[in-house]
Every structure is written in C-alpha cells, then in structure tokens.
Amino acid sequence: MTYQTIEAQSIAGSLGAEVTGADLSKPLTNAATDDIQKALWDHKVIFFRDQDLSPEDHLRIAGTFGDVYRVPFVKARDDYPDIIDIVREEADAGKYNFGGVWHSDASFDECPPMGSVLYSLESPPYGGDTLWTNMEAAYEALSDGMKSLLDGMNAMHSAERNYGSGGYFNDDDNQSVAMDIKPSESGDARIAHPVVRTHPVTGKKSLYINPVYTVCFEDMTEEESAPLLGFLHGHAIRPEFTCRFDWTTHAVAIWDNRCTMHFAIGDYDGHRRHMNRVTVAGERPA
Ligand SMILES: O=C(O)CCC(=O)C(=O)O
Ligand SMILES: [Fe+2]
Structure with missing residues (x-):
C-alpha cells in the first residue's frame, strides 16, 4: 500500500500502522487528506508521533473524516464542547480506567x-x-457455517451496564477523580444492530459485537446469548488479530470504530495519563 504524500509502516500483522510525512498541525493538502483517509481504510488504526496540536488543529483533523459526534454520558471540556478529556490521575490507582474493557465506542447508539x-x-x-483488534479478520477466520448463522442475526446493544440507572458509574465508589461521567435513565435503552456489518467504504464484512455494550442477541435472553457471545468475544481478541500502541506524549491515534474494538490498559498506577479525544459521527450499521 503506497501513498503520494505519506508513508505507513505496519506495527502488527493484522492492523495498525505508524504514519510519517504528515504535519497535522498544518492544514492538510487535498492529496494528504486523501492519503490519510486511504491509510485509515487500509490499516483501520493509524498513528502519528510528535504532533504539536492545538485544540483547533485536533478538531480540524477530525473534521476531515466527518461531523463531530457529541459523546453521551461523558462531560466534555468546558472550553471545547466537542473535545473530551480522558484523564486518569494517580488517585485513580486500582480502580477507575476509562476504556479498560474491549469495546467499540458507543455501539449503544442508533448511529455509533x-x-x-x-x-x-x-x-x-x-x-x-x-490495544486494537481487527473485527474483519475475526469475521473472516470463522467457519462458513458460523458466518452464515451470524449473517442473519441482530444483537441488542445498550449502555445499561456502564451508564444506565443501575450501571457501574452509578456507584459512588467507581467515580473518576478527574472525569465527570453522568449515568442516566437514557442509558437503559437497547438498540438492535446486525452482528455482521458491512463497511460503507470498503464493502468488507466485520463482526460487530463487544463485551461491554452487546447484551444479548435479538429475541433471545441474556442467558441464551452468553455462550455464543462469549465465544465470539474471545475469538475476536485472539492476539494475532490485535495491535498494541505504546503512547508517547503528543502522539495521535485515529481509528475506524466500525471494524475494530479497542482496550486501554490501566497498568500505570501512581502516574497520570491525559488524552484528548474528538469523536467523528457515523452511520447506522448495515
Ligand atoms: O485512553 C485510551 O487509550 C482509549 C480510551 C477509549 O476507550 C476511547 O477514547 O475511546
Ligand atoms: Fe473507547
């Protein structure tokens, strides 16, 4: 895979590439924008190091992919309502860790x-x-019988376990020191999405379930769904489908949330980690 203006070096066999040759603090040429988009479709998650970004730069890069998505339940920055602060303080040691479970962001939404x-x-x-995992590769590696079974199924997604009225964040013991996360009754809603979705740009099929927000298959109980969902979740995170990015300050990651899951590892108790995220709106999974 070659590009006109950038180079992309894979960091693992299945997905993920480190991109060089782009300065994201400057408005991108049309050619560079096309290249970065193509690199994202090719690699599913792309990384840039040593980028000195203002919040405006950050918003501009996200804007090349689409409109901003306002993240529910998580309070945004006061000065930039389209940017969320993802912070884990020293005092969060041993407990709170945002994104510390395999998931695809906001799959509980009608249009994640x-x-x-x-x-x-x-x-x-x-x-x-x-960590990120490639849900296209996970789908591809299934047997033909399992693929055709899943092709016709829907699963129910909900924020209920995290942000619902009985969810994790409704417990005072689970509050973050720095982040303001507000559970609400709207978190209890459930929405059906296809278990296998087709990527609107590449036309490729991927598994679309995750252990946080997928509660059951449509028209089945949670108990009935658990064995197959459990198998699929374990299958989807086989090490050969994943990549791992070792962050450095001022690095950037851009991921395609439609064909990947990710997991933030909270293994730095006693230290502070601070990220900013701009989220890009998507379409209803088909
Ligand atoms: O902090 C991270 O590495 C990722 C957290 C997360 O899940 C997210 O930003 O969607
Ligand atoms: Fe996430």
Missing part, C-alpha cells in the same frame, strides 16, 4: 461513531498502551 482522533497530552513513564 465512525471513529475517533485521540491525542496524548501526557503519557505515563511506562504502561498506558492501547
């Missing part, structure tokens, strides 16, 4: 985000890596 642009403002001295 297309992707995100995540920027590191402060990386801990060690740890705090993020």
Whole structure:
C-alpha cells in the first residue's frame, strides 16, 4: 500500500500502522487528506508521533473524516464542547480506567461513531498502551457455517451496564477523580444492530459485537446469548488479530470504530495519563 504524500509502516500483522510525512498541525493538502483517509481504510488504526496540536488543529483533523459526534454520558471540556478529556490521575490507582474493557465506542447508539482522533497530552513513564483488534479478520477466520448463522442475526446493544440507572458509574465508589461521567435513565435503552456489518467504504464484512455494550442477541435472553457471545468475544481478541500502541506524549491515534474494538490498559498506577479525544459521527450499521 503506497501513498503520494505519506508513508505507513505496519506495527502488527493484522492492523495498525505508524504514519510519517504528515504535519497535522498544518492544514492538510487535498492529496494528504486523501492519503490519510486511504491509510485509515487500509490499516483501520493509524498513528502519528510528535504532533504539536492545538485544540483547533485536533478538531480540524477530525473534521476531515466527518461531523463531530457529541459523546453521551461523558462531560466534555468546558472550553471545547466537542473535545473530551480522558484523564486518569494517580488517585485513580486500582480502580477507575476509562476504556479498560474491549469495546467499540458507543455501539449503544442508533448511529455509533465512525471513529475517533485521540491525542496524548501526557503519557505515563511506562504502561498506558492501547490495544486494537481487527473485527474483519475475526469475521473472516470463522467457519462458513458460523458466518452464515451470524449473517442473519441482530444483537441488542445498550449502555445499561456502564451508564444506565443501575450501571457501574452509578456507584459512588467507581467515580473518576478527574472525569465527570453522568449515568442516566437514557442509558437503559437497547438498540438492535446486525452482528455482521458491512463497511460503507470498503464493502468488507466485520463482526460487530463487544463485551461491554452487546447484551444479548435479538429475541433471545441474556442467558441464551452468553455462550455464543462469549465465544465470539474471545475469538475476536485472539492476539494475532490485535495491535498494541505504546503512547508517547503528543502522539495521535485515529481509528475506524466500525471494524475494530479497542482496550486501554490501566497498568500505570501512581502516574497520570491525559488524552484528548474528538469523536467523528457515523452511520447506522448495515
Ligand atoms: O485512553 C485510551 O487509550 C482509549 C480510551 C477509549 O476507550 C476511547 O477514547 O475511546
Ligand atoms: Fe473507547
């Protein structure tokens, strides 16, 4: 895969590439914008290091992919309502860790985000890596019988376990020190999405379930759904489908939220980690 203005070096066999040759603090030429988009479709998550971004730069990069998605339940920055601060303080040691479970962002929404642009403002001295997994590769590796079974199924997604009225964040013991996360009754809603979705740009099929927001298959109980969902979740995070990014301060990750899951590793107790995220709106999964 070659590009006119950038180079992309894979960091793992299945997905993820580090991109060089782009200065994201400057408005991008049309050719550079096309290249970066193509690199994202090719690699599903792309990384840039040593980028000195203002909030305006950050918003402009995200804007090349689409409209901003306002993240529910998580309070945005006061000065930039389209940017969320993702912070884990020293005092969050041993508990709170935003994104510390395999998930696809906001799959509980009717139209979940297309992707995100995540920027590191402060990386801990060690740890705090993020993992991504390739849900297209996970789908491809299934047997023909399993593929045709799943092709016709829907699953129910909900924020209920995290942000619902009985969810994790409704417990005072689970509050973040720095982030303001507001559970509400709207978090209890459920929405059906296809278990196998087709990417609107590449036309490729991928698994679209995740262990946080997918509660059951449509028209089945949670108990009935758990064995197959459990198998699929374990299958989807087989190490060969994943990549791992070791953040450095001022690095950027852009991921396609439609064909990946990710996991933020909270293994840096006693240190601070601070990220900014701009989320890009997406379409209804089909
Ligand atoms: O902090 C991270 O590495 C990722 C957290 C997360 O899940 C997200 O920003 O969507
Ligand atoms: Fe996330």
